Amino acid sequence: MALSANLLAVPVAAPLLTAALILLFARWGGRTLIRHQIALTTLALCINLAVAALLFQATAGQGERFVLQLGAWEAPFGITVYGDGLSATLLLLTALVALAVYPFAVATIDYHRARMGFHPLYLFLLTGVNGAFLAGDLFNLYVFFEVLLMASFVLLTVGAQPAQTNSGIRYVVLNLLASTVFLVAAGIAYGTLGTLNMAQIAERLPLASPAVRTVFAGLLLVGFGSKAAIFPLFFWLPASYHTPPPAVTALFGGLLTKVGVYTLFRSFTLFFPELLLTWQPALLTIAGATMLVGALGALAQPGLRRVLSFHIISHVGFMLMGLGVALSGNSLAIGFGLGAAIIYLCHHMIIKTALIMAGGAVELYMGSDRLASIGGLVTRQPLLAFLFFMAAISLAGVPPFSGFVSKLSLLQITLDTRHWFVSGVSIFASLLTMINMMRLWRESFWGDYNRPSRVPSRILQSGARQQLMLTPVAVLVLLSLILGIWGEPALRLSMQVAHQALDRQAYIEAVSPAGYISTPSTKRPIGLSDPVAPNSPAKLPGSTSTTLLVSR
Amino acid sequence: MISLLLAIAVGSLFASGTYLILRRGQIKLILGLALLSHGVNLLLFGSGRLVEGRPPIFLNKADYAETITSSLPADPLPQALILTAIVISFGITAFVIVLVHRRHTVTQTDYVHGEFVPLLREGDPFDFSESTDTDQYDWLAYEVDEVYDTDDLRTSIPPPPPSEQDESTAMEEDQYRWP
Structure with a gap:
């Protein structure tokens, strides 16, 4: 089925327009209108998921690339929206995470936060994240970063509790600094290369002087890296993620750092693949330090959500390790490292969201997230205990779940390329993750229940609320199990995605088919370049038929 | 220059x-x-x-x-x-x-x-006692809001004040006091 490239606009437009529609009527009426807001938001999230699944099927499954030149202005002049397998994978995962967190948010967000615009903000955040995945030039990437940052600022601080405002200041300042660094990089790219279009930058960068390349790459690494919370730049994350309502933390933990990781993947594979080899020691050192600091920091944390947010940092280190070995291949394929990193990214988005939601449910039942003062929930909430346990061992990497497949593939490529030290660090970090997860489970579910909950009992008794809170967790854990059991087809699919992302020439040709001053007479169908077969050894069987998560 | x-x-x-x-x-x-x-x-x-x-x-x-x-x-x-x-x-x-x-x-x-x-x-940076527990307690999140609850639970809840039932006055009702 041939899809129109116009479909690329939907993941940005649908949440944006719905949020605008909600905001038009947001100040009217009382509580009934919030139900309408919820219905509209759910509709937008479902549309987003459907379109993301279609795009994923076409790009990752069949190797197509979609380019949408907005307003039919050709590549260097207009706004380019680009979608390939990597973008579509992240779009699909984002749509899944957003749709999964939403029932939890509906069940746990209070009326006053909803009245201050929680639901449209949720959609604005989704707009920014989707736009950052699809942006085809640096300045639009910056704009979408700002959209998602602005939405996340407000989501983080809405409610204005003292802890929220304290953490809000740190989060806002550090993220704005990162955006500033990124904007400086964009300015340097325009000043030296004369373009902001990513395909054209990739075309002209090999001609630029090595100093320009190094400065540009360093600025991008600092800017994107601090969004992704890599080692020396992660301090905004544990300082802020434990203060907003649990639903917001689950959404942030699933989406925000992954935007930074995606942009790191995209910029390093597209702009300077040669730096992936020359900077490999530095990248791997940063990755190892990130893993270790995240896991060790989590060990020292006193609260449930603090531990989980430190683990986000630790897992970003794993993805960065995959990027460090992205170009290297083993006996299986070239680009195995990037494929392993992509499947790790999928695993992490799914299971981290589930875990933070389960932790948030624990916190709501207990009225506190302090590990010393909670406990004994296993007899009163057996289903929650079961789900939390499953999510925890999946995060730690126990075989039937997706954590095992992704960690194994990452470890395999790291060992194959003889990076013994960083692979040892990653194993140690996995061990620390296991210890931490067991500590969380023991502290919150075992032991005595010695402390009365401060949550009104009516909330705890509401069956609808419990279902809304626990069903998404169960669905995500099930997805992780499926991804783990059918690990081989999933890995093949992510290999294909990685090959597509590593093929720079095809990206450049797809975006600017006519070279740069283009004449209007070139009547090519905009967008659909001929479906280039990925340069994998053979067309892999069984990979074109189904999407990643419902394979077979 | x-x-x-x-x-x-x-x-x-x-x-x-x-x-x-x-x-x-x-x-x-x-x-x-x-x-x-x-x-x-x-x-x-x-x-x-x-x-x-x-x-x-x-x-x-x-x-x-x-x-x-x-x-x-x-x-x-x-x-x-x-x-x-x-x-x-x-x-x-x-x-x-x-x-x-x-x-x-x-x-x-x-x-x-x-x-x-x-x-x-x-003093001790690792002494995470109960001292800051109350500060982190987000009382907004636990306020009962009857919008999302099921109907059988709503019987015990008093009807919302008239200012919220009337759409014309609801725009002005902003009596909620932030902390």
Whole structure:
């Protein structure tokens, strides 16, 4: 089925327009209108998921690339929206995470936060994240970063509790600094290369002087890296993620750092693949330090959500390790490292969201997230205990779940390329993750229940609320199990995605088919370049038929 | 010459912005962020060509051919970029000002400190006793809101006040007191 490239606009437009529609009527009426807001938001999230699944099927499954030149202005002049397998994978995962967190948010967000615009903000955040995945030039990437940052600022601080405002200041300042660094990089790219279009930058960068390349790459690494919370730049994350309502933390933990990781993947594979080899020691050192600091920091944390947010940092280190070995291949394929990193990214988005939601449910039942003062929930909430346990061992990497497949593939490529030290660090970090997860489970579910909950009992008794809170967790854990059991087809699919992302020439040709001053007479169908077969050894069987998560 | 001046201006803006962000006061934080965004805007301005007296758009080809022999025309794109960046930084500065004001109202402090600074001052940084537990307790999240509850639970809840039933007065009802 041939899809129109116009479909690329939907993941940005649908949440944006719905949020605008909600905001038009947001100040009217009382509580009934919030139900309408919820219905509209759910509709937008479902549309987003459907379109993301279609795009994923076409790009990752069949190797197509979609380019949408907005307003039919050709590549260097207009706004380019680009979608390939990597973008579509992240779009699909984002749509899944957003749709999964939403029932939890509906069940746990209070009326006053909803009245201050929680639901449209949720959609604005989704707009920014989707736009950052699809942006085809640096300045639009910056704009979408700002959209998602602005939405996340407000989501983080809405409610204005003292802890929220304290953490809000740190989060806002550090993220704005990162955006500033990124904007400086964009300015340097325009000043030296004369373009902001990513395909054209990739075309002209090999001609630029090595100093320009190094400065540009360093600025991008600092800017994107601090969004992704890599080692020396992660301090905004544990300082802020434990203060907003649990639903917001689950959404942030699933989406925000992954935007930074995606942009790191995209910029390093597209702009300077040669730096992936020359900077490999530095990248791997940063990755190892990130893993270790995240896991060790989590060990020292006193609260449930603090531990989980430190683990986000630790897992970003794993993805960065995959990027460090992205170009290297083993006996299986070239680009195995990037494929392993992509499947790790999928695993992490799914299971981290589930875990933070389960932790948030624990916190709501207990009225506190302090590990010393909670406990004994296993007899009163057996289903929650079961789900939390499953999510925890999946995060730690126990075989039937997706954590095992992704960690194994990452470890395999790291060992194959003889990076013994960083692979040892990653194993140690996995061990620390296991210890931490067991500590969380023991502290919150075992032991005595010695402390009365401060949550009104009516909330705890509401069956609808419990279902809304626990069903998404169960669905995500099930997805992780499926991804783990059918690990081989999933890995093949992510290999294909990685090959597509590593093929720079095809990206450049797809975006600017006519070279740069283009004449209007070139009547090519905009967008659909001929479906280039990925340069994998053979067309892999069984990979074109189904999407990643419902394979077979 | 002008590019040297521009470079010095960008550098000093960045330096003073960084210095101000590293201070403890909230107002200095806002000023520092504003200076940093000005620095980036100037850098974007310099990323276009710094030429004097050259129009960016030519109406006839003869002018263009004449100009292109001596030097390149002016570049209009950085100004569009700067305009966007100014709008974004304006919005963000407004948000930060409101946030700082709210924080001042809520916590009665102007001092931006690290997360564990109060703990360090008390002594043992790993003594996570119950002392700050009440501060983190988010009472808003546990307020019962009958919107989302099922109908059988709503029997015991009194009907909402008339101000919320009437759409015309509901716009004005803002009696909810933030802490």
